[in-house]
Amino acid sequence: MPTHIAILGAGIFVRTQYIPRLREIGDCVIIKAIWSRSEESAKAAVELARDFSPEVECKWGDSGIDDIIQDTSIQGVAIVLAGEAQVDMSLKMLKAGKHVIQEKPASGSTDEAEKALLGYKALCNSIAQQPIWAVAENYRFEPAFVESRKLMNDIGDMMHIQVIVEGSMNSSNPYFSSSWRRNFTGGFILDMGVHFIAGLRMIAGCEISTVSAIAHYVDKTLPPPDNLCSLFQLENGCAGVFVMAVSSASPKILWRIDGSKGTLQIERGNESSRHGYVVLFNKADGHSQRTFYPFSGVNEELKCFIHDIAQASSKEGATCEAEPRSSYIEGARDVAVLEAMLKSSEKQGAQVHVKKF
């Protein structure tokens, strides 16, 4: 039996990622409805999904939300809305007993995430089956990071980590003019930054305990801040640097970990016209390996969400553990690191402890 879901949101990411990726797994998922605030944008997205979900319905406005809540055939909901609206909508859908996958960032602040988690716990205690709450950040599902995590076992003692993000968020980027990102504390640093922190936390396999950072605002066509330079320390004592420019003339994105027995580097790149990551592992004994992994994080995390819903439905009444890599709490931990960096910058780089979740 295919899983029935609804999509809330009909923006660029829904049209260019959610719908095509869901089509690829069209044998196990059916889109029952697509909702947007306006009828017009919901309709445009619905037309894109009709080939593999012929009965998809167009929903808009408050009454559209009520219809989705009341439709008991809809098991899961993907929430792809403006950052500040997502947590409230997620909780609304979870209360209605729907499984939820929400786009990143998990929240706009750790205060919001804490309140949200309390609300989620309370509702889990009050209903028979705990609905899944996943955050779609995709990096924890990228094969490049999954494989790099394994290579970390051979790195010896971790010496230091560098994360360099020189982004390409200029006026040629389709998300550049997105209005909610211009009214979001932390701007693109928080919105995009959670991905790079997710990658860092995944390969480090250890939480970041303290940070010190200076933010800077240079490109006035972007929301502030657009640059961040940070020193961080992991719970295991290892330190590293995280440098991020939202828009750079020469984009480059890499994570590099030096260990006593080798150096691991993951860098965004392309091969045979496919985009993805080049993973380099140079060992102290002279052995080196290079592997290219095309992007597939969005496919993997959506597959996982649909699979988890199917598992939960087959075990009616029993608690079902959803994939921990996509749990809300992991998303909240990424927000906490960036929030601590931004707070440190407000205090001229003073050391700040990262809030624990």
Ligand SMILES: *[C@@H]1O[C@H](CO)[C@@H](O)[C@H](O)[C@H]1NC(C)=O
């Ligand atoms: C935006 O950045 C990309 C990648 O660096 C570049 O190719 C493009 O020319 C830039 N566009 C503008 C308007 O600066």
Ligand SMILES: *[C@@H]1O[C@H](CO)[C@@H](O)[C@H](O)[C@H]1NC(C)=O
């Ligand atoms: C900006 O964000 C605040 C807080 O999330 C919200 O209340 C307000 O409506 C937003 N303003 C605009 C113009 O989107």
Ligand SMILES: *[C@@H]1O[C@H](CO)[C@@H](O)[C@H](O)[C@H]1NC(C)=O
């Ligand atoms: C692909 O990667 C090469 C370097 O390996 C780079 O010169 C080229 O600009 C990249 N192409 C695209 C489309 O990003």
